[in-house]
Amino acid sequence: MKHFENIKLYKDKGEHLYIQLYKAIKKLIMEERLSKDEKLPPIRKLAQKLDVNNVTVVNAYHILEQEGLVYKKMGSGTYISPDFLTYISEEVEDQKIIEGLGSLSLIEQGQIQIKNNMINFASATPMAELFPVDDFKEVLNEVLDRDKGHAFDYQESQGYLPLREALIKYVREYNIFADINSLQIISGAQQGIDIIAKALLNYGDTVIVENPSYTGAIASFKSRGAKIIDVNLIDDGIDIDDLERKIRIFRPRFLYLMPNFQNPTGISYSRSKKEKIINLCKQYNMYIVEDDYLSDLNFYSWDNTTLKSLDTNNDLVIYVKSFSKIFMPGLRLGFLIAPSIFYDHLLFAKHSSDISTSGLLQRALELYFTRGTWKEHIKYMEKKYKSGFDTMLRSIEKYMPSQVEYIHPKGGVNFWFKLPMEISSRELYEKAIRKNVALAPGNLFFIHQNDNNHFRLSIASVNNYEIEKGIIIISNIIKELINDINRSGLNEEKYRPIL
Amino acid sequence: MKHFENIKLYKDKGEHLYIQLYKAIKKLIMEERLSKDEKLPPIRKLAQKLDVNNVTVVNAYHILEQEGLVYKKMGSGTYISPDFLTYISEEVEDQKIIEGLGSLSLIEQGQIQIKNNMINFASATPMAELFPVDDFKEVLNEVLDRDKGHAFDYQESQGYLPLREALIKYVREYNIFADINSLQIISGAQQGIDIIAKALLNYGDTVIVENPSYTGAIASFKSRGAKIIDVNLIDDGIDIDDLERKIRIFRPRFLYLMPNFQNPTGISYSRSKKEKIINLCKQYNMYIVEDDYLSDLNFYSWDNTTLKSLDTNNDLVIYVKSFSKIFMPGLRLGFLIAPSIFYDHLLFAKHSSDISTSGLLQRALELYFTRGTWKEHIKYMEKKYKSGFDTMLRSIEKYMPSQVEYIHPKGGVNFWFKLPMEISSRELYEKAIRKNVALAPGNLFFIHQNDNNHFRLSIASVNNYEIEKGIIIISNIIKELINDINRSGLNEEKYRPIL
Structure with missing residues (x-):
């Protein structure tokens, strides 16, 4: 009842009282102050408390019911719908993501x-204009002369082995010590996120994301029927108290985080917050999808540590690395590093998504990398x-x-x-x-x-x-x-x- | 009752009678001889018929119920579970698809x-050895010299416009007259099928496929939580009577068909069967996903018409075209042509899958096409x-x-x-x-x-x-x-x- 006691209704506001009441309760639901299957106050009691007619409460509850936010049990009362999150998703998100992505992609593409x-x-x-076209043309031609038709054959789904080896070496410079089997080549970070969604998410699972966040990732999670719960960002990263609270309530399948120079806010998590998150995930037995699209572009931060480098047992973080922001987006190449428990599922998801990433481009990138032109x-x-x-x-x-x-x-x-x-x-x-x-x-x-x-x-x-x-x-x-x-x-x- | 009358139980078989009975009924269910929500015979009647104790039947029904194959209605009897197909899916398919694809991909990649x-x-x-590497190297270099960095920029999600125009012209030679907006570039046919699954299928939807079929497609459908119903192939294509029966029962979201030189059987549908299928889909307001991986490789067939060319209003068939079998699989390039109702959904699914297909390769293919080297x-x-x-x-x-x-x-x-x-x-x-x-x-x-x-x-x-x-x-x-x-x-x- 405590949240309901704070509801204020204004008789001189020019808006029906039952509409005001309906909006106030809806707000409580949207802000997740009421838990699912929680019982709403009895009609007569709430009417008394708010000093309104019973009919006002009946009408407000009725609209909430029509909107699927609450349900009635015969002879027992009115309850918060367990699906109210789905409701939020469907009513608000879908539309926005489609519109949002639409506009974004219009510009970005x-x-x-x-x-x-x-x-x-x-x-x-x-x-x-900044792309190293001439250098890349050189390695492309070298690959074609060296490998001929094999450059156009199916590549292994997990990726071209010499490139994977080069990348394992590369991430060592960022204190990520990973096994070669843990590294999967992807056709860009968006595909990485998409196959993670495919491999890990079942219909109805929950994912926690930063607010605001990258909607391209949300779209992939939602397309798997996942519920999206967001947690606000504050100065030094995600709001850790709210995060823990929501982990407890929603038991998400994973967190989707960008801990360095977050998109869109540019916020970087403090080192201590990064460590707290790792500990939290250990405690609650949860996974993190770390979208590292830019950590290497550090100008003034004391700490651009990745969560992956703190995941010393390689059993908590799926690390997704894009080259689109610092190299060439049209290459459609990136990689991910995952805990061993997910190897097979990710490989299977990759295979059923596009079988494999272009071998020609993988081979050219490998040459570009090992030759040092990359650096x-x-x-x-x-x-x-x-x-x-x-x-x-x-x-x-x-x-x-x-x-x-x-x-x-x-x-x-x-x-x-x-x-x-x-x-x-x-x-x-x-x-x-x-x-x-x-x-x-x-x-x-x-x-x-x-x-x-x-x-x-x-x-x-x-x-x-x-x-x-x-x-x-x-x-x-x-x-x-x-x-x-x-x-x-x-x-x-x-x-x-x-x- | 007719299927049950044929059940034979052997008292000297060294296996409990109720186990034999449970297995026999399970077999009927698996072979889809019983329809969903069909009532099982009353316990006493079946016991009498099979000359066993009532307890034998009770026990058999009990195991079936535990396995989710049947359900009980209080005071009414025992019924075939409507979810028995899901059951089949989960128990039999998942394992097989993962194993199957696993082995296949091991060989194929x-x-x-x-x-x-x-x-x-x-x-x-x-x-x-058969790939036209030198010719393709030439167009690659021409594109790099011509477009420079733009060859590595994000390409539009729907694909590089000049390539799409070239493909619209190309399919005209196969009597497919499509609007430029209907054509979407994909990173290979597997991705095409995958984004169709993403755009069209909701959890629990049904897809009808040929039996046998390409398991890579099934994997994509299943990863969306779809139920897979198969229809046998006979000499002149899919068994049309069984198809219609299953369309009526399951109301699938779409059919997934390879009407020319089917994979794996090599069977080609007769012209009249192709027309019947188009009519059936009109009648039942259903879509077809036509996987055309090889129709152009015709040696002795009188008719290698595609279903798409018979879909003169372009409102029934989503046509998926691969170049992997006749050109170069490692290119990871193909296209699909869809009814206008799906444009936006497919584009959105493509965008959230990998944003866009490599612009460099699209531009090179376009040059290769328009120059006539392709032919x-x-x-x-x-x-x-x-x-x-x-x-x-x-x-x-x-x-x-x-x-x-x-x-x-x-x-x-x-x-x-x-x-x-x-x-x-x-x-x-x-x-x-x-x-x-x-x-x-x-x-x-x-x-x-x-x-x-x-x-x-x-x-x-x-x-x-x-x-x-x-x-x-x-x-x-x-x-x-x-x-x-x-x-x-x-x-x-x-x-x-x-x-």
Whole structure:
């Protein structure tokens, strides 16, 4: 009853009391303050408590029932539906993910033509101009001359062995000591996440994700019929108390985390938080899917340790590594390292997804790696990105209105902003596009709530000149929007930054 | 009651009567002779009929109930569980598919090293020596010089537009007139099938497949929680009466069919059967997934029409086209053509599977296609295959013992054999491997029954000399096995070919 006692209804609000009550209870459910199969207060008792007619409560319960949020037991009362999470999923998420991914992919894949003169803060993948095409062409030709038709034969589903060996050596530099059998080649990180979903998730399983997060991963989990529970990010990573609480309630199959330079927020977990998470997972016998899309792009962080390197027994973390952000996205190549318990399931999932990843590209990448060209290129990219990163920080400090909050990242390519409450990121997005600046509205990254105030800027696809110019343009648009609000006579109080 | 009347129990068999009865009823269920929710005979009546105690029947029903094959209705009786198919799936299929695919992939992907001197009838993909490596290297380099970094950028999820246009033109030659929007590029046919499963199937949906069929497809359907119902193949294609019956009972989401030179049997559907299937699907408002992996490799068939070309409104058939068998499997490229109702779902499923297929390879294939090099290569492959096909037919006629039945295909690369009942294909497989001949045991292709008598030989990876030599070796092994049985004094009657 305690949550219900705090419900406030206003008779002069111009909204039916039963609608107000229905909304208040729905909010409690959505915020997961009520557990499944929990009994709602008896009608008469709640009516008395809130000082309303019985009919008000009856009507409110009735709408909740129609929406599938509660169910009635004959002669016993009304209960929270055990499916309310599914409800959340179906009603809110599906739509959003399809829309969200849709828009994101339109930008990220060039289906919306980002014009040549457009400043593209929306894409988190590097400019094609930076790709080492000549070097890669060289290794491609060498492979073709060396292996001939075999370069076009089916490759083993687990991947081309010499490439896997090269990658095992590579991750050692990041303190990941893995067995060759634990490494599976994938056609990009998205496929890695997708085959993990296929191999591990059964219909109705739960996955815990960061909020906000990468919706491409959520889409894969949901396509397996999984329930998605999100946990907020705070300064030093995921909110660990809320995480433990939700682990206890939902017993998820795994956590999906990006502990370094998280997408979209740029937040990095502290070392102690990383260790706590490892311990928590040991304690609750749970797995972690670590999406490492950028940990190597560290500029100012004291600690870009991966969870995988802390998983010294290699039995907790499935580590997914993408090369799309630092190398070439069109290569569609990445790898994962998994606990031995999952080898067969992942291999089977990979096989039934696309049999194997292109052998030609695997062989070429192997040559590129072992020859050391890789290291030179990565150094070059790091220098480029570092310069962009610094320019971005300077430009934000110089131009961005103080009403805009942002998270100061220590590496990576993403910057995460929060607009004053009255300004919507969709509005900003549309005005910016008209001025030839593209950005990613924040609602693309939220799972359960409709967000209207965040946006992400990425420095992957822009040069220093564009960064400064783009920030000036965005800042000016925001200033105008703020002025519009002021002119329309709204109280200054209202657009104060909200924490 | 009619099936139950034929049950025979033996009091002197050394097995409890109730166990015998339980097994006999389970067999009826497994063979799908009883329909779901069908009532079992009343205990007393069946006991009387079989001349046993009531307790025998009670015990038998009890075990069936424990296994989930039947359920009890209070005061009404015992009924066949509607989930018995799921039961079959879980108990029989899962294991088999994992084992089956496992072994198949070991051979097909070279994880079992097919030694250089081995005659490889097991693989249905062409020899690497036949791949047009030099021509493809040329187009690869041209693309790199022309498109530079953009060749490694994300490609649109639906595929590289010029390639899609080239393919739309290409299928016109096969009387498929499709809109450019209907064509989706995929990373090989297996991915095509997998994203169809993802886009169309919900947990618990039913899919009808041919028996035997390609287990890689079944694995994708099952990974979505689908129930698999199989329909036998007869001379001129799928058994249409059984198909209609099962459509009525199970209302499947779609049929998965290979109407030309089916894998593994080599059977081609007659034209009239193809038309009947199209009409059936119209009538029952159902979809067809047509896996066209080889229809272009026609040598003696009067009709290699695709179902897609008969689907003149483009609203029934999802057409999946592989290039792996006739071009290069390691390219991991194919396409599908779908009814407009599925465009968005398929695109979304593709996006969440691997975002997009390698742009470099798509661009190279496009150049290879439009330049006409493709046609020359296909002609060359057809000639090669035709010669192997004829050599195969001659060798079978000349050497294969008459006790072995086989289906005479009219095109494609697969030949399907049935051994005398006492000889197992596993035994043949093992003896053949020791003589450096690889073949595919038939159990890899069956869904519900354990098969021990069929095997598949493919001519894709062998030259004419190897074909004749390999058939001689296999024939000799079979003859020896037949002789062994004769020597061990078994009645000749027993190894007569079973139809």
